[in-house]
Amino acid sequence: MANESMGLLGRKLGMTQLFKDDGTLLPCTVVEAGPCPVLQVKTDDGKDGYNALQIGFGSQKAHRKSKADLGHLKAASQDSAPPRTVREVRVDAATASGTEVGSSLLVGDIFEAGQMVDVTGISKGKGFQGVMKRYNFAGFIRSHGTHEFFRHGGSIGTRLTPGHVLKGKRMPGQMGDKQVTVQNLLVAKVDTERNLIYVVGGVPGARGASVMVRRAVKAN
Numbered sequence: 001m002a003n004e005s006m007g008l009l010g011r012k013l014g015m016t017q018l019f020k021d022d023g024t025l026l027p028c029t030v031v032e033a034g035p036c037p038v039l040q041v042k043t044d045d046g047k048d049g050y051n052a053l054q055i056g057f058g059s060q061k062a063h064r065k066s067k068a069d070l071g072h073l074k075a076a077s078q079d080s081a082p083p084r085t086v087r088e089v090r091v092d093a094a095t096a097s098g099t100e101v102g103s104s105l106l107v108g109d110i111f112e113a114g115q116m117v118d119v120t121g122i123s124k125g126k127g128f129q130g131v132m133k134r135y136n137f138a139g140f141i142r143s144h145g146t147h148e149f150f151r152h153g154g155s156i157g158t159r160l161t162p163g164h165v166l167k168g169k170r171m172p173g174q175m176g177d178k179q180v181t182v183q184n185l186l187v188a189k190v191d192t193e194r195n196l197i198y199v200v201g202g203v204p205g206a207r208g209a210s211v212m213v214r215r216a217v218k219a220n
Contacts, residue, residue, distance in 0.1 A: 006110050007089050007214030008033040009057035010197070012121065014207050018188050018198060026188050028198040031119070033111070033213050035104040035195060039076040039086065043096050051096040055105060056083025057210070076101050085210045108192035116216035117197075118183045121204035125177035135170045180204040184216050 010033035018026045040054035059081035062070060073082050091099075111117065131137040131153040140149050153172070157165045182203055189198035203211060 005090050005214060005217065006095065007212055008105055008107060008110060009036050009055060009085055009087055010034065010211050010213055011058070012203060012205050012207060012209050012211050013196075015202070016198070026200050027202075028188050028200055029119075029203045031197045031199060031203065031211060031213060032195055033107045033197050035106050037076075037083065038099055038101055038103050038105065039073065039083075041096055041099055041101055042088075044093060050090070051093050052088050052090050053096065053099055053105075054086060054088045056086045058084035060084040087212060089212075089214070106192070107190060107195050107197060110215070111187055111190050111197055111213070113187055113189055115187050116184045116219040117187055117199065118181055118214045118216050119185055119199060119203040119211055120179060120181040120214070121209055121211040123176045123178055123180045123204045124206050126175035128173065129175040130172045131170060134172065134175045137170075183218055 010031045013030040013032055015027060015029050018028050020026065034057070036055040036057050038053055039056050042048035042050060042052040042054070044051050060083065062082055065073075065082045070082065126133070130151055132139055132151050137151075137153060139151050140146055140154070142150060153170070156169055156171065157163075182201070185203070186200040187197060188200050190196070191198075197213060199213075205211060
């Protein structure tokens with residue numbers, strides 16, 4: 001599959017380290033990617049109007065899924081436990097026409113050592129945080145009579161014009177727990193027997209979190 005946007009669903013296992021032949025240490029994140037069953041194939045000449053593959057990953061108890069989801073999986077000839085995570089990846093017409101529902105996408109068919117990938121996941125939730133932790137504000141001066149204003153954000157607007165707080169103003173609020181994509185990460189190693197990808201650097205999410213690994217869209 002030569003489509004550049006092809007990807008796999010996976011699970012972040014944690015971090016480890018690998019050594020190159022010259023002794024250079026590479027801090028790597030280990031991602032269990034696939035196998036991902038193909039649940040649906042969408043084509044541009046069909047009712048959907050675009051080319052994509054709907055894939056799944058993991059397993060979940062059937063009673064945790066809705067009847068609509070179970071019916072969709074039954075139509076996709078998935079007799080085993082329903083997948084925990086379902087996502088859609090856009091592909092080209094050749095890939096869509098050459099993929100059958102019920103087949104599985106394997107890590108060795110899409111990724112190889114030395115290529116660049118983009119990893120998408122949900123970042124760790126940090127709860128409600130102030131501007132110093134959330135946006136790296138410097139804080140206020142700690143001398144000359146400053147009282148109870150050390151970690152405040154300062155002025156957030158003016159009186160008459162514009163007379164309100166501008167949208168996007170950096171203020172305290174919920175930090176983390178958002179979809180984040182880290183681009184252009186190097187694949188150091190691919191373990192096809194255990195469906196593992198060793199990616200140099202960190203990826204979003206906690207251990208065990210679901211991630212999407214795609215071929216890099218901005219690779220040089």
